[in-house]
Amino acid sequence: MAKILILYYSRDGGTARMAQHIARGVESVAGAEALLRTVPEVSAVSEKVADSIPDSGAPYASLNDLENCDGLALGSPTHFGNMAAALKYFLDSSTPLWFSGALSGKPAGVFTSTGSMHGGHETTLLSMMLPLMHHGMLLLSLPCNEIALRETVSGGTPYGPSHCSEADAELTEHEKRLCWVLGERLAKAALALKGAF
Numbered sequence: 001m002a003k004i005l006i007l008y009y010s011r012d013g014g015t016a017r018m019a020q021h022i023a024r025g026v027e028s029v030a031g032a033e034a035l036l037r038t039v040p041e042v043s044a045v046s047e048k049v050a051d052s053i054p055d056s057g058a059p060y061a062s063l064n065d066l067e068n069c070d071g072l073a074l075g076s077p078t079h080f081g082n083m084a085a086a087l088k089y090f091l092d093s094s095t096p097l098w099f100s101g102a103l104s105g106k107p108a109g110v111f112t113s114t115g116s117m118h119g120g121h122e123t124t125l126l127s128m129m130l131p132l133m134h135h136g137m138l139l140l141s142l143p144c145n146e147i148a149l150r151e152t153v154s155g156g157t158p159y160g161p162s163h164c165s166e167a168d169a170e171l172t173e174h175e176k177r178l179c180w181v182l183g184e185r186l187a188k189a190a191l192a193l194k195g196a197f
């Protein structure tokens, strides 16, 4: 069994919807299981901290979830061309796993929901790759022979799936397909790489 952790932050639901489609791709592969986890908002010391379990949606991630996964899909909205602070904050707590090498050799992919077409899909995806590379993870692309990647007129990049949420648009069929493809590729890679590193 390969466990694929789909770890994301979503303020308005776009990234969360992408996560669901990635999970479907993961679970299309025999022997693979998707685990959906999110992270709380970052609060200033003067604010009330988040409850340890969210009122609705995916549970909050722990470092154990990261340590025990066989593959990782990491997702964030684009915030000023970058990953959102809440996700960065969680990743900055992962130094124990950096030192132990717990994520080294595991496959990973990234995804983002972005307000506008030219508002930073690729830069956000690249920003999420950086900490994963420091962890020694093996980054997966989307293949250019995938028709949805060639035909999309909204989100979707070789660096990972993206969604253009302009005017509250729903995910297009191409965007959904590319999320699914990332999930499927992660599951297959995790099964093939298990125990190899």
Ligand SMILES: Cc1cc2nc3c(=O)[nH]c(=O)nc-3n(C[C@H](O)[C@H](O)[C@H](O)COP(=O)(O)O)c2cc1C
Residues within 6 Å of the ligand: 009, 010, 011, 012, 013, 014, 015, 016, 076, 077, 078, 079, 080, 081, 082, 113, 114, 115, 116, 117, 118, 119, 120, 165
């Ligand atoms: C603080 C903040 C910064 C944002 N920065 C950008 C940006 O740089 N480019 C862009 O196109 N959209 C930007 N947006 C819009 C979000 O990327 C967009 O609404 C996205 O779909 C939200 O994802 P979510 O529904 O998962 O929260 C920003 C939104 C917020 C709240």
